[in-house]
Amino acid sequence: xxxxxxxxxxxxxxxxxxxxxxxxxxxxxxxxxxxxxxxxxxxxxxxxxxxxxxxxxxxxxxxxxxxxxxxxxxxxxxxxxxxxxxxxxxxxxxxxxxxxxxxxxxxxxxxxxxxxxxxxxxxxxxxxxxxxxxxxxxxxxxxxxxxxxxxxxxxxxxxxxxxxxxxxxxxxxxxxxxxxxxxxxxxxxxxxxxxxxxxxxxxxxxxxxxxxxxxxxxxxxxxxxxxxxxxxxxxxxxxxxxxxxxxxxxxxxxxxxxxxxxxxxxxxxxxxxxxxxxxxxxxxxxxxxxxxxxxxxxxxxxxxxxxxxxxxxxxxxxxxxxxxxxxxxxxxxxxxxxxxxxxxxxxxxxxxxxxxxxxxxxxxxxxxxxxxxxxxxxxxxxxxxxxxxxxxxxxxxxxxxxxxxxxxxxxxxxxxxxxxxxxxxxxxxxxxxxxxxxxxxxxxxxxxxxxxxxxxxxxxxxxxxxxxxxxxxxxxxxxxxxxxxxxxxxxxxxxxxxxxxxxxxxxxxxxxxxxxxxxxxxxxxxxxxxxxxxxxxxxxxxxxxxxxxxxxxxxxxxxxxxxxxxxxxxxxxxxxxxxxxxxxxxxxxxxxxxxxxxxxxxxxxxxxxxxxxxxxxxxxxxxxxxxxxxxxxxxxxxxxxxxxxxxxxxxxxxxxxxxxxxxxxxxxxxxxxxxxxxxxxxxxxxxxxxxxxxxxxxxxxxxxxxxxxxxxxxxxxxxxxxxxxxxxxxxxxxxxxxxxxxxxxxxxxxxxxxxxxxxxxxxxxxxxxxxxxxxxxxxxxxxxxxxxxxxx
Numbered sequence: 001x002x003x004x005x006x007x008x009x010x011x012x013x014x015x016x017x018x019x020x021x022x023x024x025x026x027x028x029x030x031x032x033x034x035x036x037x038x039x040x041x042x043x044x045x046x047x048x049x050x051x052x053x054x055x056x057x058x059x060x061x062x063x064x065x066x067x068x069x070x071x072x073x074x075x076x077x078x079x080x081x082x083x084x085x086x087x088x089x090x091x092x093x094x095x096x097x098x099x100x101x102x103x104x105x106x107x108x109x110x111x112x113x114x115x116x117x118x119x120x121x122x123x124x125x126x127x128x129x130x131x132x133x134x135x136x137x138x139x140x141x142x143x144x145x146x147x148x149x150x151x152x153x154x155x156x157x158x159x160x161x162x163x164x165x166x167x168x169x170x171x172x173x174x175x176x177x178x179x180x181x182x183x184x185x186x187x188x189x190x191x192x193x194x195x196x197x198x199x200x201x202x203x204x205x206x207x208x209x210x211x212x213x214x215x216x217x218x219x220x221x222x223x224x225x226x227x228x229x230x231x232x233x234x235x236x237x238x239x240x241x242x243x244x245x246x247x248x249x250x251x252x253x254x255x256x257x258x259x260x261x262x263x264x265x266x267x268x269x270x271x272x273x274x275x276x277x278x279x280x281x282x283x284x285x286x287x288x289x290x291x292x293x294x295x296x297x298x299x300x301x302x303x304x305x306x307x308x309x310x311x312x313x314x315x316x317x318x319x320x321x322x323x324x325x326x327x328x329x330x331x332x333x334x335x336x337x338x339x340x341x342x343x344x345x346x347x348x349x350x351x352x353x354x355x356x357x358x359x360x361x362x363x364x365x366x367x368x369x370x371x372x373x374x375x376x377x378x379x380x381x382x383x384x385x386x387x388x389x390x391x392x393x394x395x396x397x398x399x400x401x402x403x404x405x406x407x408x409x410x411x412x413x414x415x416x417x418x419x420x421x422x423x424x425x426x427x428x429x430x431x432x433x434x435x436x437x438x439x440x441x442x443x444x445x446x447x448x449x450x451x452x453x454x455x456x457x458x459x460x461x462x463x464x465x466x467x468x469x470x471x472x473x474x475x476x477x478x479x480x481x482x483x484x485x486x487x488x489x490x491x492x493x494x495x496x497x498x499x500x501x502x503x504x505x506x507x508x509x510x511x512x513x514x515x516x517x518x519x520x521x522x523x524x525x526x527x528x529x530x531x532x533x534x535x536x537x538x539x540x541x542x543x544x545x546x547x548x549x550x551x552x553x554x555x556x557x558x559x560x561x562x563x564x565x566x567x568x569x570x571x572x573x574x575x576x577x578x579x580x581x582x583x584x585x586x587x588x589x590x591x592x593x594x595x596x597x598x599x600x601x602x603x604x605x606x607x608x609x610x611x612x613x614x615x616x617x618x619x620x621x622x623x624x625x626x627x628x629x630x631x632x633x634x635x636x637x638x639x640x641x642x643x644x645x646x647x648x649x650x651x652x653x654x655x656x657x658x659x660x661x662x663x664x665x666x667x668x669x670x671x672x673x674x675x676x677x678x679x680x681x682x683x684x685x686x687x688x689x690x691x692x693x694x695x696x697x698x699x700x701x702x703x704x705x706x707x708x709x710x711x712x713x714x715x716x717x718x719x720x721x722x723x724x725x726x727x728x729x730x731x732x733x734x735x736x737x738x739x740x741x742x743x744x745x746x747x748x749x750x751x752x753x754x755x756x757x758x759x760x761x762x763x764x765x766x767x768x769x770x771x772x773x774x775x776x777x778x779x780x781x782x783x784x785x786x787x788x789x790x791x792x
Contacts, residue, residue, distance in 0.1 A: 235757020
């Protein structure tokens with residue numbers, strides 16, 4: 001018996017020994033397959049020298065304080081996800097190492113690096129420490145995406161394939177604008193963006209700090225800038241703020257970014273977009289008054305007065321405090337969208353034009369910017385301005401940021417000025433919609449898919465080869481008007497910043513959108529590890545997505561996405577998951593159905609679920625009266641136009657409009673529907689008209705069919721049913737479209753307009769009409785005036 005137990009114990013020990021010595025097999029997740037570096041390197045070759053696997057004995061080799069600091073940053077990061085505490089030495093070792101060094105001879109490009117991995121170790125050589133840093137970012141991207149986790153991850157092989165890489169950026173300027181004025185960005189969230197930009201080798205962060213809507217940077221000589229300029233009263237009545245950055249917070253953010261080789265460029269807007277400053281110091285305006293921080297988007301006519309010397313003293317004082325906070329050689333002064341209205345009326349500005357022998361107000365703006373440019377040059381700063389700084393003459397050495405198209409950049413290079421390409425016309429305004437506006441969160445407008453951003457080439461063919469060097473690089477702009485919280489800001493930034501990174505770094509002949517899309521799926525998982533929200537392409541329909549469709553007989557719906565991604569759906573009312581039925585072909589419905597459909601990533605993460613209510617009717621909805629246009633004209637019962645009642649006062653809730661009682665009201669017949677948003681001045685309101693209108697009557701459907709109705713008004717009823725309700729969000733664009741099966745004849749219609757500021761958007765800027773079209777046709781048009789009637 002004793003021999004038996006000895007034998008059993010020996011067998012168990014042998015088994016344990018074999019198990020301990022046998023490498024553990026890990027299942028590679030689909031999103032970790034292949035090489036997933038963004039941006040795509042210039043040269044990458046897979047070799048046969050054997051993969052390198054991190055373990056608890058791996059050491060970093062780095063000589064000198066700078067490289068040792070970089071190595072420690074990455075060693076600490078790797079320790080969080082792997083659980084390994086990596087050693088750091090300066091003397092060479094022969095195996096199990098990650099060695100970083102600097103050799104300026106590898107490239108004239110200071111961001112260049114080489115990367116060679118083998119079973120023995122990894123050698124990274126940078127042309128500068130920045131290049132070595134980027135080599136380590138590439139190392140992270142060669143590891144499984146879980147390496148970005150802040151907690152230890154089990155069941156992952158920390159293996160790096162055997163590769164040889166030679167890499168350097170196409171452009172030395174690769175940037176992102178973050179707008180902290182329209183909606184504030186916390187210190188923590190600024191750092192999160194910096195982490196992601198650094199991961200993507202995006203090296204410039206343009207920080208928009210002053211605006212009509214806010215002043216966000218502490219200036220100690222002028223404390224009222226943040227005391228009153230950092231808070232505004234929103235159209236809904238609540239205060240937003242005070243939100244601003246102290247100088248110590250700015251130093252902290254700038255240092256954090258510098259450690260990650262992200263250069264932060266401040267923007268102090270001048271001479272326009274200055275309302276927040278004028279609120280604090282109204283004497284800086286042409287015509288001082290009791291200003292208020294602008295609570296709607298757009299541009300103010302009141303700007304810094306170009307005729308007052310104290311304005312230049314103020315701006316030089318401000319700039320003198322800002323310069324020490326930002327080591328960057330660049331300083332952005334805005335220079336865009338400066339109305340000349342006040343300057344034309346201002347005696348001091350007109351006197352300045354005369355004294356300086358200027359032609360007009362455009363040359364006055366050039367004078368203003370040139371003068372500020374000289375001050376910046378004296379302080380060793382290079383001026384950047386939006387492309388309006390070209391108007392009236394370009395300040396010496398100014399760098400043009402071309403945003404209204406490429407034309408400003410082209411014109412700047414013709415004058416031998418450097419340019420940063422940031423045109424909204426080619427998709428680089430990434431606050432634009434990145435999919436169908438009916439399914440995406442509300443945005444400022446435009447259309448900028450991931451593929452559109454990726455397709456942009458900053459090297460305009462209208463700029464000759466000998467001047468291409470004047471293009472510093474591309475920048476994406478993330479304006480904040482409709483980015484009401486950080487989650488939605490991230491949703492609009494990513495993955496489009498992945499595309500910006502690649503167009504700024506990778507040679508054109510190395511770009512491939514299909515492969516890029518594959519790599520995006522891996523980078524998504526990396527963002528998951530940072531708890532960052534991102535856009536997943538949603539299932540969309542042709543000719544505009546609809547969540548509510550009535551149909552007769554049967555209905556077939558094809559779905560698409562803005563880039564290839566798997567779609568799954570259910571028809572039993574349950575929520576879809578990654579194992580639900582996959583969409584592979586158009587879906588046909590023969591009965592009333594609730595369809596739930598979503599996109600799913602290789603990681604198993606689902607997009608927002610779209611719920612479509614598909615209602616089958618036996619017959620088209622009967623009209624109030626089955627009558628044609630000829631019979632209407634002779635009926636004597638109906639007259640053209642819709643009835644309206646307008647309350648010329650603040651009706652806070654659209655739901656209260658129908659029961660609202662008001663002595664200050666107007667009623668009548670609206671014969672021209674375009675006048676539905678007629679403006680009424682309501683005393684006591686903040687520079688804006690606030691009122692509520694109900695419009696109702698009948699509209700004529702010429703023939704039976706399924707019609708799509710669209711509107712940006714608050715609410716629309718057809719045949720007594722609430723069919724469009726925009727009251728739950730900022731009523732910007734028609735986003736709650738509906739398809740109704742209607743019979744020929746008169747159908748009742750009622751719609752409500754609540755004229756107010758909501759989410760910074762004045763609803764009076766809307767079209768405020770109801771449009772329609774036949775189902776599955778591309779374009780709608782407003783209901784024609786001749787189709788609407790009321791009872792006499």
